[in-house]
Amino acid sequence: MITFSEAELRVKIIKAMAHPVRLMVIEFLRGGERPFSAIFGLFQLDKSTISKHLLVLKEAGIVSSKKTGTETIYRLEVPCVADFFNCATIVIENNVKKQMKCLCR
Amino acid sequence: MITFSEAELRVKIIKAMAHPVRLMVIEFLRGGERPFSAIFGLFQLDKSTISKHLLVLKEAGIVSSKKTGTETIYRLEVPCVADFFNCATIVIENNVKKQMKCLCR
DNA sequence: TGCATTGTTGGCGTTTATGCCAACGAACCA
DNA sequence: TGGTTCGTTGGCATAAACGCCAACAATGCA
Numbered sequence: 001m002i003t004f005s006e007a008e009l010r011v012k013i014i015k016a017m018a019h020p021v022r023l024m025v026i027e028f029l030r031g032g033e034r035p036f037s038a039i040f041g042l043f044q045l046d047k048s049t050i051s052k053h054l055l056v057l058k059e060a061g062i063v064s065s066k067k068t069g070t071e072t073i074y075r076l077e078v079p080c081v082a083d084f085f086n087c088a089t090i091v092i093e094n095n096v097k098k099q100m101k102c103l104c105r
Numbered sequence: 106m107i108t109f110s111e112a113e114l115r116v117k118i119i120k121a122m123a124h125p126v127r128l129m130v131i132e133f134l135r136g137g138e139r140p141f142s143a144i145f146g147l148f149q150l151d152k153s154t155i156s157k158h159l160l161v162l163k164e165a166g167i168v169s170s171k172k173t174g175t176e177t178i179y180r181l182e183v184p185c186v187a188d189f190f191n192c193a194t195i196v197i198e199n200n201v202k203k204q205m206k207c208l209c210r
Numbered sequence: 211t212g213c214a215t216t217g218t219t220g221g222c223g224t225t226t227a228t229g230c231c232a233a234c235g236a237a238c239c240a
Numbered sequence: 241t242g243g244t245t246c247g248t249t250g251g252c253a254t255a256a257a258c259g260c261c262a263a264c265a266a267t268g269c270a
Binding site: 153 | 247248
C-alpha cells in the first residue's frame, strides 16, 4: 500500500492540474513554448490571476519559465501529463455510457 | 484547443483524485473490490468523512458501490487512473533530479 | 532621465473543501 | 419489538483556493 506522505506528494501534482485554467494552459503548452502574453490572451482574467496559476504549475514541476528580455516564456516540462487528460476523457465517456443505459431502461 | 467547458468536465475527475485519502482509496481498490469497513480501517478519520470522500469518487465516476445486506462494497471503475499515478511519480522524480542539480552546482 | 510595457507579489473578500459531531434509515439479531 | 451494527446525511466551524485591485521590480525606448 501507498503511504499517506507518498499520497501527499502526488496530490500536489494532481491538484496543480485540477483547475480549468491550468488544464487549458497545459494543453496549450503541449504545442510548444509560449510567452506569458499568449497564455494570458486565452482567458478573460486578470494578469495577476494567470500569473498565479502559472506559479502553481511551476511549483508542481509541471512547467518551467525563462525570461528573455521583456517577456517570460513558459514551457511544459512533463509530457506524460497528457495521460491524465486521456484518462479523464475515458472516465467521462464511461459516465455518459452509464447515463444512456439508465435512460434506455 | 480545448474549450473551457471541456476542461471543466475533466477537472471534475482530476479534482476527485486530488486528495491524499481519495488517492489512497483508489490505490487500495486497484487490488479489487473492498467493503466500506476495510477502507475506513485505513485511516484515523471519522466514518462520515470517509463516506463523503467515497461519495466524491462515486460522483466523478471513478468508483461504484453496491449494498450486500448490511455492508457496502466499493469498486474501482476506471483502471486507467493508474496513469495519473505513474505520471505524478515521474514528475516527482523529475523535481528531485532538478534539486540534485542545484545542489551540485 | 522620464515613461511605457511586462509580469510578479501583497492583500483582501468570497467561495469551496475538509472534518467533526449528531441524527438518521436499513438490516440483523435476541 | 428492542437493541445493535453499518453507513449516509445534515449542519457547522475551520482551512484552503480563487480572482480582483493596487503596488512593485525589471526591461526597453524616447
